[in-house]
Amino acid sequence: MMESIGIKYIWLVPLAPLVAFILISLLFKRFKMLSAVTAIVSMAISFILSLDILRLVLTNHEITMNNPIEIAVPWIDINGLFIEAGALIDPLTAGMLFVVTFISLLVTIYSVGYMHDDPGFSRFFSYLGLFVFSMLGLVIANNYFQMFFFWELVGLCSYLLIGFYYYKNSAADANKKAFITNRVADFGFMLGIIILFVNFDTFNFGKLAEAINASSDLALITLAGILVFVGPIGKSGQFPLHVWLPDAMEGPTPVSALIHAATMVAAGVYLLARGFILFASSTTTITFIAYLGGFTALFAATIAVTQRDFKRILAFSTLSQLGYMVMAIGIGSLTAGMFHLTTHAFFKALMFLCAGSVIHALHKQDIFEMGGVFKEMKITGTCMVIGGLAIAGIPPFAGFWSKDEILLTAKANGFTLLYIMASITAFLTAFYMFRLIFLAFFGEKRSDFHAHESPLTMTIPLIILAVFSIFGGFIGAPFVEHGYASYVYFGEPHHPTPDLMVMVSSTLVAVAGIFLAWLIYIKKAISAEKIATQFAPIYKFLYNKWYIDEIYAWFFNKIVLGISNVFNWCDRYIVDGIAHSIAWIIRTSGYKGRYLHTGSLQTYGLVIFTAVVVITLFLAGPVVGGVQ
Amino acid sequence: MITLNHYLLLSAILFCIGLYGALSKKNAIAILISIELMLNAVNVNLVAITKFLTPGDITGQIFALFVIVVAACEVALGLAIVVAIYRDRSTVEVENLDWLKW
Amino acid sequence: MDLQVIAFWIIAFVTLGSALAVVYLTNIVHSALALIMTFLGIASLYLTLHADFLAAVQVLVYAGAVSILIVFGIMLITRGEGRMCETNTFGKYKYTAFVVIAALFGVISYFIIITPWQVTNGIVAEENMGTIGEVLFNNFVIPFELAAILLTVAMIGAIVIAREVKNLK
Numbered sequence: 038m039m040e041s042i043g044i045k046y047i048w049l050v051p052l053a054p055l056v057a058f059i060l061i062s063l064l065f066k067r068f069k070m071l072s073a074v075t076a077i078v079s080m081a082i083s084f085i086l087s088l089d090i091l092r093l094v095l096t097n098h099e100i101t102m103n104n105p106i107e108i109a110v111p112w113i114d115i116n117g118l119f120i121e122a123g124a125l126i127d128p129l130t131a132g133m134l135f136v137v138t139f140i141s142l143l144v145t146i147y148s149v150g151y152m153h154d155d156p157g158f159s160r161f162f163s164y165l166g167l168f169v170f171s172m173l174g175l176v177i178a179n180n181y182f183q184m185f186f187f188w189e190l191v192g193l194c195s196y197l198l199i200g201f202y203y204y205k206n207s208a209a210d211a212n213k214k215a216f217i218t219n220r221v222a223d224f225g226f227m228l229g230i231i232i233l234f235v236n237f238d239t240f241n242f243g244k245l246a247e248a249i250n251a252s253s254d255l256a257l258i259t260l261a262g263i264l265v266f267v268g269p270i271g272k273s274g275q276f277p278l279h280v281w282l283p284d285a286m287e288g289p290t291p292v293s294a295l296i297h298a299a300t301m302v303a304a305g306v307y308l309l310a311r312g313f314i315l316f317a318s319s320t321t322t323i324t325f326i327a328y329l330g331g332f333t334a335l336f337a338a339t340i341a342v343t344q345r346d347f348k349r350i351l352a353f354s355t356l357s358q359l360g361y362m363v364m365a366i367g368i369g370s371l372t373a374g375m376f377h378l379t380t381h382a383f384f385k386a387l388m389f390l391c392a393g394s395v396i397h398a399l400h401k402q403d404i405f406e407m408g409g410v411f412k413e414m415k416i417t418g419t420c421m422v423i424g425g426l427a428i429a430g431i432p433p434f435a436g437f438w439s440k441d442e443i444l445l446t447a448k449a450n451g452f453t454l455l456y457i458m459a460s461i462t463a464f465l466t467a468f469y470m471f472r473l474i475f476l477a478f479f480g481e482k483r484s485d486f487h488a489h490e491s492p493l494t495m496t497i498p499l500i501i502l503a504v505f506s507i508f509g510g511f512i513g514a515p516f517v518e519h520g521y522a523s524y525v526y527f528g529e530p531h532h533p534t535p536d537l538m539v540m541v542s543s544t545l546v547a548v549a550g551i552f553l554a555w556l557i558y559i560k561k562a563i564s565a566e567k568i569a570t571q572f573a574p575i576y577k578f579l580y581n582k583w584y585i586d587e588i589y590a591w592f593f594n595k596i597v598l599g600i601s602n603v604f605n606w607c608d609r610y611i612v613d614g615i616a617h618s619i620a621w622i623i624r625t626s627g628y629k630g631r632y633l634h635t636g637s638l639q640t641y642g643l644v645i646f647t648a649v650v651v652i653t654l655f656l657a658g659p660v661v662g663g664v665q
Numbered sequence: 666m667i668t669l670n671h672y673l674l675l676s677a678i679l680f681c682i683g684l685y686g687a688l689s690k691k692n693a694i695a696i697l698i699s700i701e702l703m704l705n706a707v708n709v710n711l712v713a714i715t716k717f718l719t720p721g722d723i724t725g726q727i728f729a730l731f732v733i734v735v736a737a738c739e740v741a742l743g744l745a746i747v748v749a750i751y752r753d754r755s756t757v758e759v760e761n762l763d764w765l766k767w
Numbered sequence: 768m769d770l771q772v773i774a775f776w777i778i779a780f781v782t783l784g785s786a787l788a789v790v791y792l793t794n795i796v797h798s799a800l801a802l803i804m805t806f807l808g809i810a811s812l813y814l815t816l817h818a819d820f821l822a823a824v825q826v827l828v829y830a831g832a833v834s835i836l837i838v839f840g841i842m843l844i845t846r847g848e849g850r851m852c853e854t855n856t857f858g859k860y861k862y863t864a865f866v867v868i869a870a871l872f873g874v875i876s877y878f879i880i881i882t883p884w885q886v887t888n889g890i891v892a893e894e895n896m897g898t899i900g901e902v903l904f905n906n907f908v909i910p911f912e913l914a915a916i917l918l919t920v921a922m923i924g925a926i927v928i929a930r931e932v933k934n935l936k
Contacts, residue, residue, distance in 0.1 A: 636763030639860055642688050643867060650870045657878075667775045669886060672816070673879045675779050679786055679805075681872045686790040688864040694840050695795060695855050698802050701833065702786055705809050708821075716816045717886050723898055726821050727907055730899075733828050734914045738921035740833050744840040745929035751844040752931070760858055 042089050047108060047124045050086050050134065051173035053079040054141075058166035061159055072159035073149045076166050080145050083173060084138040087131070094131040094524070102127050102526055107179055107243065120240060125179035128524035129375065133176045133307055136382045137300050141169045143498035144295040144386065150494035151291055151393050157201060161289065164201070168194035172300050176307065180240035181230040181265075184308065188226070188268065191301045192219045198296060199288040211284035218281040222271020229264030232257070233315075246314045255319060262315045262322035265308070273305025273359045276333045280586055282356055286348040290393030293348060298355050298389050299382040306362040306378050310371050313527050317369065327367025331455040334360030336583065338465035342472070343580040347392050347402045350473050354428065355385055357462060361443060364455060370446040371527040376513045377439035379521075383509045384427035384436055387502035391421040394491040394499065395477065401486065404476045411478040413488035416496045418478045420503040425474050427506040429467035429547040437544070438510035445539050460546055467550025475558040672713035680706035693750070693757040697743045704736045775815055782808030795845060795855040799837050806830040820896045 057079035065072045094100050109123025124130075145165055152161050171190035178184040200212030234240055236257060237248040249258060269275065274282040285297045296302070309316060309326065316322045337356035344350045358381050365374035394417040395410060396402055411418035427434035430441070440463060447456040490496065513521030515535040523530045556562045569576045581587070679702060686699030708729040715725025751757050785804035792798045806829040813822035845854055903911055 637760065638762075639688050639759060639858060639864075643860055643864060646684065646688070646871055647867050650867065650874055653874050666769070667772055667815075669884050670879055671775065671779075672812075674876055675783070675812075677872060677875045677879060678783055681868050681875075682783070682786045682790055684871070685864055685868045688868070689857050689860045690790070690855065691858045692795055692855050694837065694844070695798060697840075698789060698798060698837060701802065701829070702789065702805065705806070705829070708825075709809060709812060712813060712816050712818050712821060716818070718884065720887060723895055723902060726818050726895075726899060727902060729818075729821055730824065730903075731910060731914060733824060734918065737828055737833060738917055740836055741921050741925040742928070744836060745925035747840060748843055748929045757844055 042086065044090060044093065044106065044108075044126065046086055047090070047126070047177065050083045050090075050138075051170050051177065053082040054166040054168075054173070055170035056166075058163050058170060061163035061166060066159045066163075069153075069158045072162045073145075076162040077142070077145050077149075079166060080138065080142040080169060083169065084142045087134040087138040090126060091131045091135045094126070094128050100127060102129060102524075103528075105130075105243070109179055112183070120182045121180055122183055123179035124177040125242060126177075129307075129310060130177055132375065132379060132525060134173065136379055137169070137172050137176060140295060140299045140382055140386050141165070141172075143501060144291045144299075144390070147294075147390055147393070147495050147498040148289075148291040150492045151397055152289065155289075161198075161201065164194060164197050165295070168198065168296060168301070172304070175304055178311075179242060181233065181242070181245070181312070182240040184311070185223075185227060185230060188272070188304065188308075189223065191296075191304060192216065192223065192272070195219075195285070195296050195301055198292040199285045201288050201292065205287065208287040211281075211287040215281035215285050218278050219271045222267050222269075222278050225264045225267025225270075229261050229267070232261045232264065236261075242311060245312075249314055249318055258315065259319040259321045262319050263325065265312060265315060266322065266326060269305025269308055269363065270329070271305075272308075273302050273363065274333075274356045275305075275329055275360065275363060276336055277585065279333065279337065279356050280589065283349050283352040283582070286346070286352050290348065290389060290396060293352070294386045294389030294393065297352065298385040302355065302359055303362070303378050303382065306359065306366065306374055309363065309366045310375050310525075313366070313371050316366070317527065323367055323369065325367075327364050327452065327455060330360045330363030330365070330367050331458045332360070333357070334364060334462045335458045335465075336360070338462045338469065339579050340582050341469040342465060343576060344469075345403050345405055347395065347404050347407075347473065347477065348389075350404070350469060351385070351388055351392055354388075354466065354470065357466060358385065358428070361440070361459065361462070364459065365443040365446065368443075368447050368450050368452050368455060370443070370450075372513075372522045372525055372530075373439065373442040373446050375525050376442055376521050379512075380427070380435035380439040380506075380509050383502055384424045384434075384506040387420055387499065387506050388424040388428070390495070390499055390502065391417050391424060394495055395421075395488075397491055397495070398488045399486050401484070404473055406484040407477040407486075408480045408483040409478070410488050414478075414490050416490060416499060420499045421474060421478060423503045423506050425470045427510075428470055429551060430463055430543055431547055431551075432540075432544060433507070433510065433514075435506050435508070435510035438514045441540055441543055442513065444543055445536055448536065448539055460543065463543055464546045464550045467547040468554050471551045471554035472558055475554055479559060669713060669717040672709060672717075676706045676709040676713070679703075679709065691758045691760060693747045693759055693762075694744070696759065697740065697747070700743075701736065701740065704732060704739075708732055771815065774811075778808055778811045778815065782812065793855050794852050795841050796838075796851065798855050799834065799841060802837070803830050803834045806834065817895070819894070820899050 054076075057075045060075055061072045065075060100106055105125050105127035107123060107125050109121040111119070112122040113120040145162070148161065148165070152158050155161065168191060171187045171194055175184055175187035175191060178187060196212045196216045199215050200208050202208045230240065233245060236254075237245055237252075239245055239248070252258060271278040271281075282297060282302065286293055288297070316326060334357045337353045337360060341350050341353035341357065344353060358377070362374045362377050362381070365377060394414065395407070398414060399407065399410070401407060423434070427436040430437045432438075444456060444459055444463075447459060511517055557565050578584070683699045683702030683706060686702065687696050690696055690699065711725040711729045711732070715722060719725075747757055750762065754761065782805055785801045785808060788801035789798045789805060792801060806825060810822045810825040810830065813819075813825060845851075
């Protein structure tokens with residue numbers, strides 16, 4: 038049953054983009070189209086192999102979540118530290134591989150159109166290759182160490198791509214912010230896996246799962262779980278380490294679509310799913326994850342309502358949706374979380390690519406300077422509306438099914454507070470997304486611009502993604518037999534019974550959000566300015582993103598720098614002082630001592646022979662004294 | 666009867682005279698001369714020890730030969746240096762030659 | 768009194784006496800002449816030690832070549848200004864050096880005397896020049912060649928160092 042090209046050549050899945058990266062960065066830098074074609078071909082190879090793995094997993098019912106295929110070779114074997122490099126194939130991996138390679142391929146094709154005037158064209162494609170390699174390495178990892186390794190690599194690629202326009206100060210600042218914020222989180226992650234290794238003596242997911250099941254040390258599991266969860270808090274932008282993601286929008290838009298919406302930021306959720314047993318074994322950890330995710334979802338949605346920048350709104354929307362996924366994992370449904378990850382990858386990549394298309398045409402990002410773009414960009418506009426309907430959760434679009442499953446699980450598992458928060462978030466999501474669409478694509482022009490539809494390399498990926506955003510949800514819809522839930526699950530597959538009440542209420546909430554946006558921004562029945570002035574403190578609070586950045590700035594300027602100053606003083610005057618005084622003593626004694634050097638050879642000779650006499654007498658003292 | 670000790674003491678006196686000259690004279694050529702005395706004292710030592718301790722062997726004489734070769738080189742170079750210094754400073758009194766200091 | 772013993776004492780007195788003269792005379796030319804005497808004395812000392820070849824070398828190299836070289840050196844650099852008796856005076860360490868060297872001599876002679884030398888009274892060949900040749904070209908051929916190179920290098924070096932420096936603008 039192993040006769041699958043995908044399994045046989047699994048190592049080629051991550052390696053093909055790496056080869057592309059090396060070829061482009063070393064050889065093809067001067068040839069623009071050759072670089073692009075190399076990148077696209079490598080991604081296509083990965084995509085086809087991933088499709089074959091997916092086919093195998095779908096048709097072969099022996100490969101399940103509890104019975105994965107594992108291929109591994111020894112990587113590091115030093116005196117008790119044994120680390121493998123390997124691949125773990127189960128439906129979770131197969132689904133994630135499909136999503137990553139699919140979106141990567143589309144985004145790479147799209148980039149050919151988006152980046153074609155850019156001087157860093159080839160550099161862009163080489164970075165994309167490196168990123169896809171890292172991301173796929175992360176996805177197929179069979180142990181925490183390999184995952185951490187690639188986790189850092191995707192962080193590096195994210196850094197490189199956010200700072201792609203490195204000559205812009207804002208981009209340089211943003212990539213530093215992203216890197217440093219992630220460093221804080223990765224430190225926690227690293228501590229977590231070190232604790233796991235020290236206690237269970239393995240990094241392997243399967244062996245760790247057995248060890249954790251057998252372990253009775255709940256405090257240890259909780260500590261390790263929360264530390265490992267710190268990694269996703271950073272990478273998947275959960276409160277309070279979300280600050281880097283909105284700034285990451287400084288990168289080129291295809292990057293925002295690929296890395297900062299569809300794949301890399303979802304790596305945190307993937308990690309939560311992959312190591313689910315670790316989190317699920319401790320009620321404290323899993324509850325913490327659930328409430329943090331729920332809070333992030335609501336928190337980011339409230340900020341998105343007030344933002345003006347096209348991409349930033351999408352960034353906050355991404356944060357909010359990531360919160361949803363984390364919450365889904367936290368309330369115990371790996372299925373719902375990963376399902377939402379998949380559909381979100383489709384529609385959020387779609388919306389970012391639409392944003393890229395609009396920015397490419399208009400060279401503007403402020404939605405209040407747009408308006409009426411739909412008339413000139415019909416394909417982009419239609420795709421954007423499809424994406425908006427999908428994220429808002431209008432049936433039968435993809436987002437409806439996955440969001441519905443999360444809400445359903447929250448209600449069924451008794452998390453009433455989270456259910457209410459998630460519903461409010463759904464309302465806000467529909468509202469801000471259609472605020473964006475109405476302001477940017479409809480109404481009258483609010484500034485002077487000439488829009489034109491983007492080239493085919495950009496619109497075709499949009500159309501493909503739009504199709505997936507419409508129909509992608511059916512893989513997990515309740516009426517589909519052998520749907521998503523029968524492949525990706527934890528423990529035993531369980532299908533929550535469809536609850537018509539939840540479906541209807543979530544649809545109503547979404548429709549209400551869209552209607553409110555319509556009232557304010559199209560009908561102008563309610564004045565947005567009036568609301569803003571009436572609730573000025575709240576508006577300012579939200580507009581400034583809850584002042585999180587300012588709190589960090591204050592914390593670093595006052596507290597960290599204050600403490601640093603104390604250490605600086607100690608270092609400068611005490612540590613350096615000791616070192617300097619020792620040097621001073623030696624230097625001064627040298628200055629004074631050099632007067633002993635008369636420069637006269639005869640003096641030196643005299644001293645030498647005096648020493649010869651003295652030393653001989655000293656050494657031969659016993660003999661001379663007759664002791665023998 | 667003349668024993669080894671006679672030769673060794675003779676050589677020691679000669680060595681000390683040479684050393685004394687090297688440490689106390691002013692003239693650079695006198696110092697070179699004194700060094701020749703010291704080298705000769707060493708040669709006497711080598712030959713005498715070979716003769717009294719290993720009569721059949723002549724390694725000591727071979728060594729003395731090599732010392733003579735080195736001494737000849739040393740004299741030639743030493744005098745060349747003295748001449749060069751004299752050209753530069755118009756003096757060869759070692760008390761005036763104190764560049765070897767700070 | 769054996770003839771050998773008498774010869775040794777005479778040679779010893781001549782050698783040490785002229786060595787002292789080398790150091791104590793204040794005219795550098797006199798010192799050089801006394802040096803030749805010392806070299807000859809040492810050559811005779813080699814004869815008493817049955818080292819004929821070495822004695823010949825001593826006369827040729829030291830009493831001949833080195834002495835002439837030194838005399839030339841003196842000639843090149845001594846500006847007598849009519850006061851040749853002040854050309855070879857003592858420096859500031861006349862007495863200090865004496866004390867130190869007396870102590871050194873005490874140490875050396877003490878060790879010479881207390882060392883139990885393993886003297887063997889073997890027969891020394893009357894004529895050993897042939898043996899020296901054999902040993903020199905068999906066991907010591909590499910040092911021999913190196914000595915040749917050293918002499919060449921020293922000769923070139925002496926020429927380079929002593930050559931008049933042309934004024935380079």
